[in-house]
Amino acid sequence: MEALRDEPLWTPAVHRPRSLNEAWELKRALGADGVYVSGSTLLRTQWEAGTVAMPKALIDLRGISGLSDIDEDGGRLSIGALADLSRCRRNAALGQTAPAVQEAVRCIAAPAVRNLATIGGNIAAGVGDCLPALLVCDAELAVFDGKFQSRRRMEDWLADRWSGTLPPEEILTGLWLAPPAGPSGNRRIEIFRKVGRREAFTPSLVTVAIGGFIGSEGRLSSVKIAAGGGSGRPQRLSRAEALLEGADIVPELLTSVYEAVFSQFETYSDPFVTVEYKKKTAGNLLVAELWKALEGNAGK
Ligand SMILES: Cc1cc2nc3c(=O)[nH]c(=O)nc-3n(C[C@H](O)[C@H](O)[C@H](O)COP(=O)(O)OP(=O)(O)OC[C@H]3O[C@@H](n4cnc5c(N)ncnc54)[C@H](O)[C@@H]3O)c2cc1C
The missing domain is CATH 3.30.43.10 (Uridine Diphospho-n-acetylenolpyruvylglucosamine Reductase, domain 2)
Incomplete structure (x- = not known):
């Protein structure tokens, strides 16, 4: 350095x-x-x-037209890579289709930065705070390879981004989000939480996201859990997902979920906090949010 x-x-x-x-x-x-x-x-x-x-x-890239539109098409939402975070934060359709993504955007920086910062830049960097939320929403990306624009699952793209196998010339042109379909009568839960070194206007230490459905009896399905933060790799946490899929949320299960998150989440220490602190924070955030989701269900 x-x-x-x-x-x-x-x-x-x-x-x-x-x-x-x-x-x-x-x-x-x-x-x-x-x-x-x-x-x-x-x-x-x-x-x-x-x-x-x-x-x-x-x-x-800002002189290329058509890259900052936000459109709804047959229930799917397309967001141009050049759409700035302020617009994403205000967009009602994004709040309905992918509330976790909008919450992630809401927690990034401050208005002056969000007016310039784009959703595409957040994704292309490979570490942006939107990524865990996009992982639990099954987002697709649109990319330009010099000849064609094609679509691919963001999770696959992210794996290539981190393994260094993306072509350096590739341009991210947008993303697609669709409201996931779940069992009838079940409620969609979608949550994003960020912890930094202070309450607001702070880089993330840990971010977590949850997506899934919850039945009236408190049973979860189509569960997706992700974590990231700082310059760490945003990642799905498959062990916690497997424990939660089809299960009723009870205290003993949440203890196991915490342990699964702690053991699987790969992160790094920095001058301010240790790896252990970040793993504990991710586990605690996820368990607390799952518990709140269950309590929200009881009130329905
Ligand atoms: C004060 C401050 C606070 C911040 N807080 C946060 C925060 O809390 N959370 C967070 O996630 N970020 C934060 N950021 C970082 C940044 O604002 C966001 O990540 C933002 O979304 C990046 O978008 P950008 O358009 O500015 O990207 P750029 O800086 O323009 O680009 C970022 C990277 O992506 C590449 N790139 C950009 N667009 C494309 C494209 N369409 N196709 C291919 N590659 C592309 C660039 O080459 C570069 O490598 C903060 C920044 C500042 C200055």
Whole structure:
């Protein structure tokens, strides 16, 4: 990191492509010297912290039309990668289709940052706070490969993102969300929680998300659990999911869920908190939210 700090600051060239093809060709020609930029809010913090070097060229995606629309189509919601977080936060259809995603957006930064920051930048970074929420909502992404736009499950895309196998020229163009279908008469639960070092306007230490259905008798189905936070890998927690699927929420089960989260959640220590603290926090948050969901059911 010190080595990066000592490097002279570049004044990068700024390219403003008008189409996906043009952006993709620029990236191919520039290679590692060119970086896609949307709101630049994350990149800026990385340059300032010295964790990433300022590139020689920026490829500003904001001039490409049609990438910031939010549309409903046959019950599905499509969100352009360039849609800013303020719009996502206000969008009523997002609140209905994927409340956990909207809650994640609500907890990111402050208005001035959210007016610039995009949902695509949050996802493309591979660590954004939206990702655990998107994992439990079974989100699909739209990506451009230089010729075609195609759709793929976000979970698969994220695995490639973290294994470093995504083509560097690939452009994220949007995401798709659909309200998941569950057993009739069951209530959809969808929850996102974030813990940072203070109440608001803080980077996350731990984020958790829950998606699923709960029957009137308190039985869960189609359960998805995810956790992330900071610069850690957002991940599904399959052991906790397996324990909860088809089960009634009772105190003994929640103890086992806590233990499953603690043992499976892969995270890292940082200058402020230990791995153990983050694992405990994830377990406690998830168990508390499951308990609240059960209590909410009892009141119905
Ligand atoms: C004060 C402050 C507080 C913040 N708090 C939070 C927080 O609490 N939680 C959080 O998650 N983030 C936080 N951030 C980081 C950032 O604001 C968000 O993650 C934001 O959503 C990133 O979007 P962006 O458009 O600014 O991305 P950019 O900075 O433009 O890009 C981020 C990365 O994605 C790539 N990229 C961008 N768009 C595309 C695309 N369409 N296709 C392919 N690659 C692309 C870029 O090359 C870069 O690597 C904070 C930032 C600041 C300055």
